[in-house]
Amino acid sequence: MTAISLTVNGKVVSGNVEDRTLLVHFLRDHLNLTGTHVGCDTSQCGACVVHVDGRAVKSCTTLVGQVDGASVTTIEGLSQGDQLHPMQAAFRDNHGLQCGYCTPGMIMSAVDIVQRHGGKLDEATVRHELEGNICRCTGYHNIVKSVLDAAGRMSTAQAAE
Amino acid sequence: MYETHYHRASSVDDAAAQFANGSEAKYLSGGQTLLPVMKQRLAAPSDVIDLAKIPALIGIDFGGDSVTIRAATPHYDVASNEALQKALPALAALAGMIGDPAVRYRGTIGGSLANNDPAADYPAAVLALDATVKTNKRSITAADFFKGLFSTALEDGEIITAVTFPIPAKAGYAKFRHPASRFALTGVFVAQTKSGEVRVAATGASQNGVMRVPAIEQALKANWSAQALDGVSISADGLMADLHGAADYRANLIKVMAQRAVKDAA
Structure with a gap:
């Protein structure tokens, strides 16, 4: 032990x-x-x-x-009480999940990606950086959309602080 | 996970002492290979000795004409080191191509070299750049270090502490990734030393692990350009053949990856 x-x-x-x-x-x-x-x-x-x-x-x-x-x-x-983290909110708003099994890992990886790249994220970078996270439902389209949306929200939130 | 005993070493000497106490101990660095291999029961160490938090094993140091990467430095820290991106961009880029981001946060250069997977990336850089592998007992040249599949010159209990790379005039690395595992189906590291020597090493290709590629070295020595390799043909003898690619396919990949590496070389 x-x-x-x-x-x-x-x-x-x-x-x-x-x-x-x-x-x-x-x-x-x-x-x-x-x-x-x-x-x-x-x-x-x-x-x-x-x-x-x-x-x-x-x-x-x-x-x-x-x-x-x-x-x-x-x-x-990640969330602050009832208030979802911007990445969680973006996944919900963009239908970034179907069965949801991969979603917690996707979101944790995605937050890390945004933290490393900040506002310089583009679609190709998101797709490349998500290579360690596998989703068998969505075809990734809405996941990528969610991450890019959240990147915008996170930089706005940071700027407001 | 199967039964084992976990020990966190506080220093290299402490790690070596703990290793000697275990009946079938193994060193653990990032664990990105060892832990999956333990789950598969391909390794069943009685004890795992964690090297990853030993301060003396972490960091990147620049000398006049060389850079030393300490053994437990994660791939992410190598890939994102701005001074290394300037001094030896091919090595930083190689580190950024290993596995995926989560693996790069934990996997380490020392672990990769000690494991010497025939499709790992770092061995190509170590051999092509004629790096020196430093251990708690001695210094080992690249030519002497790699001994075939998953086999190295390391003795039982010996610990890699750092790897010193001479800074080349130019170097580049290109790999054709296995689309699922991201290991190199074949990867080629090309280097031109400051004295004008050309060294080229391929990983993922040979049945004996990382290897030099003399035909490409000679062609690049005469003319350092991708076009200089157009007429070179690589023998498929001794190359790996599996469901991912036949030996002649890999032979061709060596040439094509070498051409891409030369184009990218800086």
């Missing part, structure tokens, strides 16, 4: 876990944060993407011990 302590969505959590525990299993099974999904479990599909110290990583390919002391944000930590 390993003693761990990390911050998840702003709250400090600690406990003893089996050494083999993957971050995604810690989030889902220990913290009941089931918004983060296990899709392929082979680090290809991106349904499990969360932010670790601000970087979008695949939680199915991370042992929880590796993120001891880190700050983790999951899809549950």
Whole structure:
């Protein structure tokens, strides 16, 4: 067993876990944060993407011990109460999801993409950067539209701050 | 995930000591290969020793004519380093082509080299640039480091600490990506050293892992241009053949990727 302590969505959590525990299993099974999904479990599909110290990583390919002391944000930590994060709102407004299974990972990756590229995002960049997230429903069209829409909203929100 | 014991090392010496305590220990860096391989039961280490948080293993240092990338530096940090983008743009670009963004945040150069996947990107740069792999015990030249598929000169318990790349006059890298895995179906790194030597290395092509390509080196030495390779033919002997591509297909890809790399070289 390993003693761990990390911050998840702003709250400090600690406990003893089996050494083999993957971050995604810690989030889902220990913290009941089931918004983060296990899709392929082979680090290809991106349904499990969360932010670790601000970087979008695949939680199915991370042992929880590796993120001891880190700050983790999951899809549950994005909204401010009832107010959706601009990326979540953009996915809703642009019909950026169908079955929704890939959506939490898509949104976490997309937030990271916008944070890295800011206002310089174009469609080709979004499509290229989303290569680690697989969606089997939408054909990506409305996902890309959502990310570009959110990029605009996020830079407006930042400018207003 | 299957049973294992996780240890976070505080220093390189601590890591080596913990490795020696395990019955079948393995070093863990970004884990982007090791963890999937453990899930498949292709590796079943008794202990994994995490190197990724050791401060001495993280960072990029510039010397007069060389750049040293410490072993646990993630691909993202290499790709986005502005000084490296100026000094050795082909290497920064190569790091930005590995896997996908989430993988690049965690995967590291040391992990990639220690694993020596025959389709990994970094080995092509290390061999073409005649880099030196530094470990906790010694320095190993690129020519001596790679020993075939998933095989290196590293001894049991030896830890890569850094890789030093001489800054070339020009270099470029082009790869034909497997569309699903993004590994190189074939990738070619071309380099012209400051003394005028030309070195070319291909990954994803040979059954023995990364290799030099003498025919292309000679043609580029005579005339550094993509057109100079039009008449070059690469032998398919010893090249990989699988459902993704036949050996002669890969032989042709070596030439085409070399031409693209020369065009992009800076």
